[in-house]
Amino acid sequence: MNNFNTLYNLVTGPLVWLTFLVFIGGSVYKIRQLFSLVNNKEKFIYSYMSLKFSLRSLAHWVVPFATVNWRKHPVMTVMTFLFHFCLVLMPLFLTAHVTIIHEAWGIRWVTLPDGIADTMTMIVIAGALFFLIRRFTLREVRYLSVASDYVLVAIVAAPFVTGFLAYHHILNYQLMLILHILSGEIMLMAIPFTRFSHMLYAIFTRTYIGSEFGSVRHARDW
Amino acid sequence: MTNPSENKKPMVLDEGLEKGAAKLTQDRIEKTIKQVLEGETGARFKAYVETCVHCGLCSDACHVYLSLDRDPKYSPAGKVKRTIGEIIKRNGKVDAQFIKEASVVASTECNLCKRCAMYCPFGIDTAYMMLIVRRICHKLGVTPLYIQDTAHSHAATMNQMWVKEDEWIDTLQWQEEDAREEIPNLRIPLDKVGADIMYSVIAPEPKFQPHLIYDMAIIMNTAGINWTMPSEPGWDNSDMAMFTGDNELCARLKKEHFDLAARLKVKKIVMGECGHAFRSVYDVGNRMLGWRMHPFNTIHAIEFYYDLLKTGKIKIREKYKKSVTLHDPCNVSRGRGLHDKARWVINQICEDFTEMYPNREHNYCCNAGGGVVNCGPPYKIKRVTSNRVKAEQVAKTGAEILITPCHNCHSGMDDILAYYNIEMHTKFICEIINEVMVKPEEA
Numbered sequence: 001m002n003n004f005n006t007l008y009n010l011v012t013g014p015l016v017w018l019t020f021l022v023f024i025g026g027s028v029y030k031i032r033q034l035f036s037l038v039n040n041k042e043k044f045i046y047s048y049m050s051l052k053f054s055l056r057s058l059a060h061w062v063v064p065f066a067t068v069n070w071r072k073h074p075v076m077t078v079m080t081f082l083f084h085f086c087l088v089l090m091p092l093f094l095t096a097h098v099t100i101i102h103e104a105w106g107i108r109w110v111t112l113p114d115g116i117a118d119t120m121t122m123i124v125i126a127g128a129l130f131f132l133i134r135r136f137t138l139r140e141v142r143y144l145s146v147a148s149d150y151v152l153v154a155i156v157a158a159p160f161v162t163g164f165l166a167y168h169h170i171l172n173y174q175l176m177l178i179l180h181i182l183s184g185e186i187m188l189m190a191i192p193f194t195r196f197s198h199m200l201y202a203i204f205t206r207t208y209i210g211s212e213f214g215s216v217r218h219a220r221d222w
Numbered sequence: 223m224t225n226p227s228e229n230k231k232p233m234v235l236d237e238g239l240e241k242g243a244a245k246l247t248q249d250r251i252e253k254t255i256k257q258v259l260e261g262e263t264g265a266r267f268k269a270y271v272e273t274c275v276h277c278g279l280c281s282d283a284c285h286v287y288l289s290l291d292r293d294p295k296y297s298p299a300g301k302v303k304r305t306i307g308e309i310i311k312r313n314g315k316v317d318a319q320f321i322k323e324a325s326v327v328a329s330t331e332c333n334l335c336k337r338c339a340m341y342c343p344f345g346i347d348t349a350y351m352m353l354i355v356r357r358i359c360h361k362l363g364v365t366p367l368y369i370q371d372t373a374h375s376h377a378a379t380m381n382q383m384w385v386k387e388d389e390w391i392d393t394l395q396w397q398e399e400d401a402r403e404e405i406p407n408l409r410i411p412l413d414k415v416g417a418d419i420m421y422s423v424i425a426p427e428p429k430f431q432p433h434l435i436y437d438m439a440i441i442m443n444t445a446g447i448n449w450t451m452p453s454e455p456g457w458d459n460s461d462m463a464m465f466t467g468d469n470e471l472c473a474r475l476k477k478e479h480f481d482l483a484a485r486l487k488v489k490k491i492v493m494g495e496c497g498h499a500f501r502s503v504y505d506v507g508n509r510m511l512g513w514r515m516h517p518f519n520t521i522h523a524i525e526f527y528y529d530l531l532k533t534g535k536i537k538i539r540e541k542y543k544k545s546v547t548l549h550d551p552c553n554v555s556r557g558r559g560l561h562d563k564a565r566w567v568i569n570q571i572c573e574d575f576t577e578m579y580p581n582r583e584h585n586y587c588c589n590a591g592g593g594v595v596n597c598g599p600p601y602k603i604k605r606v607t608s609n610r611v612k613a614e615q616v617a618k619t620g621a622e623i624l625i626t627p628c629h630n631c632h633s634g635m636d637d638i639l640a641y642y643n644i645e646m647h648t649k650f651i652c653e654i655i656n657e658v659m660v661k662p663e664e665a
Binding site for chain 1: 277282341555557
């Protein structure tokens with residue numbers, strides 16, 4: 001029991017601060033690093049960036065089935081969009097999470113009904129499973145996969161699996177809660193320093209190619 | 223169309239690669255890789271390497287992957303994995319054999335067609351990654367022999383085909399003389415300062431297809447254009463250096479070309495029906511010289527024909543009767559969005575036009591572009607067998623004539639049509655225009 005308390009205090013205390021430091025600090029660092037590369041070596045990129053064509057490109061790629069390739073892979077498309085949608089929104093609007101923030105800082109915002117949050121959690125887990133199975137079964141994906149790809153699927157699924165187990169009091173609640181918090185922290189800290197950084201970079205790669213296709217190539221990029 | 227039963231993979235022996243690789247030392251390889259990756263790449267390279275989540279969604283974009291029974295090593299990301307991926311994984315410590323193989327991947331298995339950039343959800347530009355590989359191979363002197371020969375020709379003569387100055391001028395005068403049989407006062411004005419248009423072609427035209435210069439002379443004279451062709455070096459708008467990774471030579475070539483147009487004080491450069499040359503002038507060479515866009519108003523032949531037909535400067539006597547289809551060259555459709563103008567022109571001059579699918583920006587590359595056809599005979603069988611989807615795509619149209627306003631596409635498609643026994647003939651737009659337009663003596 002004491003061990004649980006010590007662990008609980010660790011993951012909800014110092015590790016939280018470390019997580020925010022690494023996640024936010026790391027993200028800022030990665031984006032600054034990218035811009036410093038642009039400024040020092042590829043300044044020309046700015047002259048090709050176009051707001052209109054950036055938005056045109058983004059608008060097509062953030063809407064399911066709005067691009068040729070999304071339409072070519074309907075199952076992947078549905079899973080990708082559902083997975084990312086739930087992955088980002090559910091933790092931000094989960095009642096339990098908002099309550100913790102409220103208790104700590106006195107601010108709060110709208111929350112999701114627990115039933116919906118529970119479904120969204122299952123969607124994230126199903127999505128992770130889908131990506132994993134896809135990695136094993138599709139030849140073109142298996143060929144590209146490296147060990148870290150499988151680890152990343154595990155890292156992203158872990159907070160949702162443990163959160164789900166804790167919420168439903170399956171297995172040891174306290175252990176699950178601690179593992180849930182810890183795995184969430186690991187996931188956030190991994191974002192800037194793994195291929196999760198597509199969360200930070202996607203907008204830049206997308207808008208750059210969108211601008212090149214729109215204003216130089218006068219062609220669609222979807 | 224028949225399906226060739228033998229799908230043999232011939233042993234490729236390329237002297238350029240063998241001899242180049244034999245001269246390499248481990249130290250030189252590592253230093254060169256470091257110099258290119260650290261000195262010449264920046265945010266794009268970093269973002270592309272770190273953003274790719276290995277989802278494989280780029281695969282369906284690639285005609286090579288699709289044609290070789292969806293072998294994953296030929297997908298765009300698969301090719302990156304086999305080249306840049308390995309280099310990064312081994313921290314640049316790769317051997318000469320690896321460089322040789324990377325050169326084959328980047329120079330003969332990717333056409334830099336950028337179709338995959340339209341299929342990657344992040345918009346990762348795999349063609350750019352392949353160009354980095356070609357750049358490393360160039361700096362190491364391990365470039366396929368045939369394309370390197372054309373680059374040497376560029377460097378020595380400022381044209382791709384070792385065409386001597388007197389041969390060039392003589393060819394123009396020969397075409398002028400021949401065309402006078404049709405239009406007696408026809409001229410191909412050389413070095414006419416202050417002309418409205420400088421017409422430029424790629425060196426294979428005087429070397430192998432002078433009749434295309436003939437066709438254009440007829441069009442220019444009929445339309446009453448104040449035009450000229452330059453006699454001096456810089457007349458050739460082609461650019462194999464941009465495909466070998468010789469960026470410095472690419473810049474030299476384009477400087478010569480733009481300077482020539484400036485010396486002649488022309489208003490506009492019109493380019494013949496070539497895709498890669500257009501890419502060089504419009505999108506690559508200008509950047510090598512520090513220009514955001516091409517510094518000289520330059521248009522591709524498609525746009526020129528479009529303007530001539532729109533303004534009524536050339537009129538059609540009777541539309542072309544045979545059924546035609548259009549292969550969109552990557553560099554002018556995905557590269558410049560001229561696909562709709564090309565269709566408008568073709569519908570003006572042809573009676574029976576059938577689309578192939580997919581088309582426009584989504585068209586499959588001919589597999590000759592990006593310098594692949596220029597890597598020569600050692601790779602010819604591989605080039606046609608790794609574009610089976612193209613053969614199937616064109617065969618489905620059932621057309622008699624395959625129009626494609628690009629030289630590389632012509633070479634690539636001719637080889638594909640022959641190999642897969644497809645009864646279809648390739649044509650340039652100017653050949654059809656010359657056949658169906660109203661000429662002065664009929665006017």
